[in-house]
Amino acid sequence: MKVLLHVCCGVCAAGSVEKLLPEGHRLTGYYFNPNIGPAEEYEKRLLAAKTIAGITDFPLIVPPYDPEKWIESTKNLSQEPEGGKRCEICFRLRLQATYDYMRSAGFDAFTTTLTIGSQKSTETINRVGSEIGGDKFLTRDFKKQGGSQRAAQLAKQYQIYRQNYCGCIYSMRKT
Numbered sequence: 078m079k080v081l082l083h084v085c086c087g088v089c090a091a092g093s094v095e096k097l098l099p100e101g102h103r104l105t106g107y108y109f110n111p112n113i114g115p116a117e118e119y120e121k122r123l124l125a126a127k128t129i130a131g132i133t134d135f136p137l138i139v140p141p142y143d144p145e146k147w148i149e150s151t152k153n154l155s156q157e158p159e160g161g162k163r164c165e166i167c168f169r170l171r172l173q174a175t176y177d178y179m180r181s182a183g184f185d186a187f188t189t190t191l192t193i194g195s196q197k198s199t200e201t202i203n204r205v206g207s208e209i210g211g212d213k214f215l216t217r218d219f220k221k222q223g224g225s226q227r228a229a230q231l232a233k234q235y236q237i238y239r240q241n242y243c244g245c246i247y248s249m250r251k252t
């Protein structure tokens with residue numbers, strides 16, 4: 078299948094792609110992450126994602142960075158803990174954009190690297206993806222069987238940038 082893979086960062090891409098490629102899909106990455114702040118952090122993660130795309134040989138689409146809508150959608154949820162209501166909105170915004178691009182560009186299906194994050198709810202991500210895309214969303218759990226640890230190992234091996242907070246400024250402050 079032609080699969081559009083939402084890529085949240087290079088580390089998660091490294092671990093997820095390693096699990097998806099053996100399924101025989103033709104992957105294209107989609108780096109849509111208006112949640113990441115500040116802009117310098119967005120660029121660091123993008124560079125790492127590009128490095129992994131180059132090493133594992135898949136094209137990476139990068140829409141313009143425009144955090145305004147994300148900020149507007151989450152402004153009343155700044156005090157939410159990681160894993161709370163803000164995160165579900167964050168997942169939905171990114172997966173909806175990935176789905177829209179998938180439809181417009183003729184892909185067969187879409188999925189995301191997000192489930193490899195050890196702090197992120199696989200159940201919520203898969204539910205949101207399925208609500209948006211029905212059976213076009215490939216439900217996966219990339220953190221299974223040591224997936225998160227493997228991603229960290231690959232990041233070290235490829236010497237890419239590894240962030241120490243989830244992505245938004247709220248999660249950065251907490252760290």
Ligand code: SF4
Nearest residue numbers: 164167243244245248
């Ligand atoms: S903590 Fe992470 S998943 Fe939650 S809103 Fe912030 S960037 Fe999004």
